[in-house]
Amino acid sequence: MPYDPSAFPPFAVTVDLVVLTVRRHALCALAVRRGEPPFQGRWALPGGFVRDDEDLSQAAARELAEETGLRAHGPAAPDQDNGAHLEQLATYGDPKRDPRMRVVSVAHLALAPDLPAPRAGGDASNARWAPVEELLQQGGYGRDGEPVAPLAFDHAQILADGVERARSKIEYSSLATAFCPTEFTVGELRRVYEAVWGVALDPRNFHRKVTGTPGFLVPTGGTTTRQGGRPAQLFRAGGATLLNPPMLRPEV
Amino acid sequence: MPYDPSAFPPFAVTVDLVVLTVRRHALCALAVRRGEPPFQGRWALPGGFVRDDEDLSQAAARELAEETGLRAHGPAAPDQDNGAHLEQLATYGDPKRDPRMRVVSVAHLALAPDLPAPRAGGDASNARWAPVEELLQQGGYGRDGEPVAPLAFDHAQILADGVERARSKIEYSSLATAFCPTEFTVGELRRVYEAVWGVALDPRNFHRKVTGTPGFLVPTGGTTTRQGGRPAQLFRAGGATLLNPPMLRPEV
DNA sequence: GATCATAGTCGTCTTCCTGACGATAAACAC
DNA sequence: GTGTTTATCGTCAGGAAGACGACTATGATC
Numbered sequence: 001m002p003y004d005p006s007a008f009p010p011f012a013v014t015v016d017l018v019v020l021t022v023r024r025h026a027l028c029a030l031a032v033r034r035g036e037p038p039f040q041g042r043w044a045l046p047g048g049f050v051r052d053d054e055d056l057s058q059a060a061a062r063e064l065a066e067e068t069g070l071r072a073h074g075p076a077a078p079d080q081d082n083g084a085h086l087e088q089l090a091t092y093g094d095p096k097r098d099p100r101m102r103v104v105s106v107a108h109l110a111l112a113p114d115l116p117a118p119r120a121g122g123d124a125s126n127a128r129w130a131p132v133e134e135l136l137q138q139g140g141y142g143r144d145g146e147p148v149a150p151l152a153f154d155h156a157q158i159l160a161d162g163v164e165r166a167r168s169k170i171e172y173s174s175l176a177t178a179f180c181p182t183e184f185t186v187g188e189l190r191r192v193y194e195a196v197w198g199v200a201l202d203p204r205n206f207h208r209k210v211t212g213t214p215g216f217l218v219p220t221g222g223t224t225t226r227q228g229g230r231p232a233q234l235f236r237a238g239g240a241t242l243l244n245p246p247m248l249r250p251e252v
Numbered sequence: 253m254p255y256d257p258s259a260f261p262p263f264a265v266t267v268d269l270v271v272l273t274v275r276r277h278a279l280c281a282l283a284v285r286r287g288e289p290p291f292q293g294r295w296a297l298p299g300g301f302v303r304d305d306e307d308l309s310q311a312a313a314r315e316l317a318e319e320t321g322l323r324a325h326g327p328a329a330p331d332q333d334n335g336a337h338l339e340q341l342a343t344y345g346d347p348k349r350d351p352r353m354r355v356v357s358v359a360h361l362a363l364a365p366d367l368p369a370p371r372a373g374g375d376a377s378n379a380r381w382a383p384v385e386e387l388l389q390q391g392g393y394g395r396d397g398e399p400v401a402p403l404a405f406d407h408a409q410i411l412a413d414g415v416e417r418a419r420s421k422i423e424y425s426s427l428a429t430a431f432c433p434t435e436f437t438v439g440e441l442r443r444v445y446e447a448v449w450g451v452a453l454d455p456r457n458f459h460r461k462v463t464g465t466p467g468f469l470v471p472t473g474g475t476t477t478r479q480g481g482r483p484a485q486l487f488r489a490g491g492a493t494l495l496n497p498p499m500l501r502p503e504v
Numbered sequence: 505g506a507t508c509a510t511a512g513t514c515g516t517c518t519t520c521c522t523g524a525c526g527a528t529a530a531a532c533a534c
Numbered sequence: 535g536t537g538t539t540t541a542t543c544g545t546c547a548g549g550a551a552g553a554c555g556a557c558t559a560t561g562a563t564c
Binding site for chain 2: 538539541542543544
Binding site: 008009010011012013049050051052053054055056088090091092093094095102104106 | 259260261262263264265301302303304305306307308340342343344345346347354356358
């Protein structure tokens with residue numbers, strides 16, 4: 001693949017990942033600790049260089065597998081396996097976003113169920129699920145009272161954009177099911193919405209809405225009591241990807 | 253800005269523009285004729301290399317100004333001047349999308365009122381507004397009976413994605429006003445929706461909807477009869493950017 | 505084992521929004 | 535004036551959502 005380097009400025013192209021999940025009623029993102037400068041020791045989004053023969057989505061899927069072990073499927077594919085939803089988010093190319101050189105980062109958004117434990121090259125201390133609220137508060141203090149350093153590079157902005165994308169997209173699509181295991185209850189799905197939006201939803205109206213939307217949920221016949229209380233029906237994600245009319249996010 | 257070329261594969265980064273407008277009741281996109289290989293003589297989306305000191309949005313705004321003379325304003329800025337709306341669309345990086353070398357293109361979407369005549373370096377024959385329907389039909393025949401060559405590179409895909417973005421975004425935002433001049437009537441705005449969606453809307457329900465949504469339209473006090481018939485009130489775009497509840501796109 | 509707490513599920517009622525469509529208003533062409 | 539075109543207001547029925555009451559089926563507690 002010959003080219004004339006004088007004809008255009010050379011760029012490094014990376015993919016960065018906003019991997020979201022819901023743990024303990026909170027929206028969490030995967031963060032990895034940087035092992036080398038710049039921003040050594042700081043938390044950052046997982047990511048890496050795009051290889052010479054890779055498409056952008058391939059690179060993102062590869063990084064996702066390396067960091068979490070999750071297989072990815074695109075926005076169009078159904079939620080058959082236990083993989084994560086993966087889609088392109090946006091591209092960030094400020095000339096000064098990386099002090100070393102000109103780097104353009106194609107950010108991707110991944111939504112995963114709670115199950116997997118993070119693994120960054122097998123070193124658990126260098127990867128963690130952190131509440132997005134905690135990752136986004138600049139210069140504040142975490143739950144343990146330790147001062148919180150902001151994310152490396154422009155990753156706070158990328159994370160914020162990814163969270164906003166997720167928040168708006170579960171309104172009009174069935175994407176919230178990507179946060180759930182293969183089989184789940186209406187209540188578990190509702191808790192996903194509540195965690196992502198940070199609001200409380202009326203269980204009765206929510207139940208009516210999701211069970212009344214054709215193609216959204218398919219009953220599996222089983223029930224579970226894992227949430228306590230009366231046994232709940234188990235559902236699988238249906239074929240519908242678009243919700244019409246959408247799920248309404250409460251105002252304030 | 254030193255870097256080690258062996259540490260990562262070098263990429264060329266370009267911006268491509270999907271510039272949409274509404275002319276004669278049809279959604280049209282700006283196309284330029286390629287003057288050199290590959291795809292010499294074929295129509296393509298305007299675009300170019302990102303410069304070494306430019307942000308991506310700056311590069312897109314520069315290309316837009318070069319091709320159309322339009323000033324751009326971002327998604328957040330109000331529609332004060334006569335500029336065009338400009339936002340990032342998506343990034344395309346298939347390893348084989350450009351036969352010469354590895355090129356990653358950050359596509360942007362611009363929405364402009366009808367006014368400007370295209371100018372590609374002053375040569376009008378090398379730039380034109382074409383109905384998107386015509387640009388997207390692969391291997392068909394245009395209105396003049398001439399065979400239509402598909403757009404260069406993956407630009408048909410990019411254009412299709414841009415059109416889809418515009419179609420969905422005018423549902424829940426006030427973005428349709430970006431297709432209108434500073435002052436416009438309800439009927440003109442309705443014709444924008446009809447052209448972008450390719451459907452007919454009920455004038456009475458549309459009028460009730462847009463005038464009843466707070467912050468969407470601000471009456472200027474003037475009237476016009478430029479559409480014929482009874483004089484219509486003139487409006488300016490209001491401060492509201494999000495439409496809640498959204499404008500509903502008819503099914504079928 | 506009765507009681508309680510918890511979560512799930514079904515209904516009702518009111519309100520808001522939309523789609524369908526009738527009716528009137530104000531310009532222009534002839 | 536008559537007809538045509540576009541704008542604007544009004545009415546009505548149907549659907550969806552928010553608020554909330556009521557009942558059900560578990561496990562936990564006394």
